[in-house]
Amino acid sequence: MDSQMKTIYESVIARDPNQPEFHQAVEEVLDSLGPVIDAHPEFLPVVESMVEAERIIQFRVPWYDDSGNLQVNRGFRIQMNSAIGPYKGGLRFHPTVNQSILKFLAFEQVFKNSLTGLPMGGGKGGSDFNPKGKSDPEVMRFCQSFMMELWRHIGADLDVPAGDIGVGGREIGYLFGMYKKLANEFTGVLTGKGRSYGGSLIRPEATGYGLVYFAREMLATKGRSFEGATVAISGSGNVAQFACEKVLDLGGIPVTMSDSGGWIHDPSGIDREKLAWIMDLKNNRRGRISEYAKNFDGVSYSKSEPEPALNGLWDTDVDVALPCATQNEINGEEAKMLVKNGAIAVAEGANMPCTPEAVEVFLDNGILFAPGKASNAGGVATSGLEMSQNSLRLSWTREEVDQRLESIMVEIHKSASETAAKYGMPGNYVAGANIAGFLKVAEAMTAQGMI
Ligand code: NDP
Numbered sequence: 001m002d003s004q005m006k007t008i009y010e011s012v013i014a015r016d017p018n019q020p021e022f023h024q025a026v027e028e029v030l031d032s033l034g035p036v037i038d039a040h041p042e043f044l045p046v047v048e049s050m051v052e053a054e055r056i057i058q059f060r061v062p063w064y065d066d067s068g069n070l071q072v073n074r075g076f077r078i079q080m081n082s083a084i085g086p087y088k089g090g091l092r093f094h095p096t097v098n099q100s101i102l103k104f105l106a107f108e109q110v111f112k113n114s115l116t117g118l119p120m121g122g123g124k125g126g127s128d129f130n131p132k133g134k135s136d137p138e139v140m141r142f143c144q145s146f147m148m149e150l151w152r153h154i155g156a157d158l159d160v161p162a163g164d165i166g167v168g169g170r171e172i173g174y175l176f177g178m179y180k181k182l183a184n185e186f187t188g189v190l191t192g193k194g195r196s197y198g199g200s201l202i203r204p205e206a207t208g209y210g211l212v213y214f215a216r217e218m219l220a221t222k223g224r225s226f227e228g229a230t231v232a233i234s235g236s237g238n239v240a241q242f243a244c245e246k247v248l249d250l251g252g253i254p255v256t257m258s259d260s261g262g263w264i265h266d267p268s269g270i271d272r273e274k275l276a277w278i279m280d281l282k283n284n285r286r287g288r289i290s291e292y293a294k295n296f297d298g299v300s301y302s303k304s305e306p307e308p309a310l311n312g313l314w315d316t317d318v319d320v321a322l323p324c325a326t327q328n329e330i331n332g333e334e335a336k337m338l339v340k341n342g343a344i345a346v347a348e349g350a351n352m353p354c355t356p357e358a359v360e361v362f363l364d365n366g367i368l369f370a371p372g373k374a375s376n377a378g379g380v381a382t383s384g385l386e387m388s389q390n391s392l393r394l395s396w397t398r399e400e401v402d403q404r405l406e407s408i409m410v411e412i413h414k415s416a417s418e419t420a421a422k423y424g425m426p427g428n429y430v431a432g433a434n435i436a437g438f439l440k441v442a443e444a445m446t447a448q449g450m451i
Helices: 003-015 020-039 041-050 099-115 136-153 169-183 203-220 238-249 272-284 290-295 311-315 332-340 356-364 378-392 398-422 429-447
Strands: 055-064 070-081 087-093 122-127 159-162 230-234 253-259 262-265 300-303 320-323 345-347 368-370
Touching: 003 020, 003 041, 020 041, 020 099, 020 356, 020 429, 041 429, 055 099, 055 136, 070 087, 070 099, 070 136, 070 159, 087 099, 087 169, 087 378, 099 122, 099 378, 099 398, 099 429, 122 136, 122 159, 136 169, 159 378, 203 238, 203 320, 203 345, 203 368, 203 378, 203 398, 230 238, 230 311, 238 253, 238 272, 238 320, 253 272, 262 290, 262 311, 272 290, 290 300, 311 332, 332 356, 356 368, 368 429, 378 398, 398 429
Parallel strands: 087 122, 087 159, 230 253, 230 320, 320 345, 345 368
Antiparallel strands: 055 070, 070 122, 253 262, 262 300
16 A cells, blocks of 8 residues: 555544445555555645545434333444535444444445446445344334434435345334324435335346446456356345346356355255245245255255355356355355366455455456445445436436446446556556545545645
8 A cells, every 4th residue: 555545544443443445445445545545645635534434423313112111223424525515325224333334334435436437426325234133113103213314314305325234125014104104205215215206117126237237347357157157146135136136147057046044055946936035035925045055956964153254155167256245254265165176256245355464366367356345336326326316306217227227337347347457457447446436526526625
C-alpha cells in the first residue's frame, strides 16, 4: 500500500480498533488508490474524509414475542456518503450484525452505487435480530418497532433502504406499512417493495441476474461462456436463487448450493425443476438445504463448520464459482482449491465473500475475479430503477427493466476493465472498480466543498 494510504489506514484502525470487517473493506480500497492520488493529489483529503461516515444512528428496538416476553434488539443506520445522491443501501437482520459489519457494507456501497452510474449515495443498516424461527406476527412486531425509530431518519430524497440478508419481501412490506402510517405519505422510501404497492419487476431477480451478466462479460474476454460450464454457487437465498436461474438460462450447470448449516453437491446439476423446489423450500417453507439431499438422488450433503467457512464446497471441480452467501466465505486455502480444480472465473454475488488472501490467490493465478461492488451492483441499480418508476408514477415491463439491468452491468464491466487498463493494471477488476467508483464521488465531494 502507498505510504499516504497507509497513514490513512492506520488512523482508521486507531479510531475504531474493534472493527475488523470495516478495516478489511477500507484496506482493499486504499490498496487500489495509490496511482489515482499520484495522478490527482488534490483528492487526498477526499480519501481521508470518505473513511468517516457522515452520520451513524443506533437505536433500541423493543418488541414482544408470542409468549408475551419483552425482547430488546439493537438497530442501526449508517449514512456513509451522500455526495452523489440520497443514501441508498440495504437492511440486514442477522444475529452477527454490529457496527463494524454495517460500516464495511456501507463503505462498499458508496463505490458500488457510484459504479452503477445512477445518482445514489451509500448507506447500510439493520439489526442483530434473528428472523429465523420467528412467527410472522413476531417479525411484524419487530419490523414495526424498528421503523418507529428509523422513519425519522429516512425519506425518498434523503435515505432509501432496501433488503439484504434476512430482509426479503415480507420484511420490506411490514417496514413500508409502518413508515407510511408514521409519515402519513406514500412515497418510494424503501425499495424491494411488492408489485402491488410500488415495487419494480425484476428487483427480486436483479442481484443474481446482474451477477451472471457481469460474469458472462468477464468470461467473454477469454473467449469463454456459461454454455456447458459447471458452476459452484454458495447460499440459497435471494442472490443465490436468481444467480442459479440465470446460469441455467445461459446454458450453465449449477452443481452446489448452501445455507448456514451446510452445502449440497448435485453432480447431475440443479435443473429448473430442482431450483423451483429450492425456492419453495427457502421462500415458503423456510426449510434447510439438507432436505434437498433427502429429496433428490445422487446428491451429497456436508455440514459446514465453523460458520461461515463452507469448507469443502470450494473443493469442487467447477469452471466458475459464484459465492452468494456472506462475507469471508472463501479464504486463501479455499481459493487454492478452486485454482487446483481448474476454475477460470470467480464472481462475488455476496459482499466481500473472498478474504484478501483469497483475492491475492486469484489474481496471482490469472483467474478472472470480479469484486462484489462491481458484480453484485445489479440489485441496487434496479432499486435505482424502482425509485425512478416511483417518482414517475410509472411501471416498466419486465423486459424493459431487464434490458436496463443488463446494459448497466455491461457498462460496469466496461468501466472497471477500462479504468484498470488506464491505471496500468489490465484485467484487475478490483482496482478498476475501486478507482472508477472513487473518481465520481471524489469529484462530487470536491465540488461541494468537502462538507
Ligand atoms: P438471504 O438472506 O436471502 O440469503 C443469504 C444466504 O446466505 C442464505 O442461504 C443463508 O443461509 C446464507 N448465509 C447467511 N449468513 C451465513 C453465514 N454466516 N454462514 C453461511 N451461510 C450464511 O440474503 P441475500 O441473498 O439477499 O444476500 C446474500 C449476500 O448478497 C449478502 O452478502 C448480501 O449483502 C449480498 N447482496 C445482496 C443483495 C440483494 O439484493 N439482496 C444486493 C447485493 C449484495 P441461512 O438461511 O441458513 O441463514
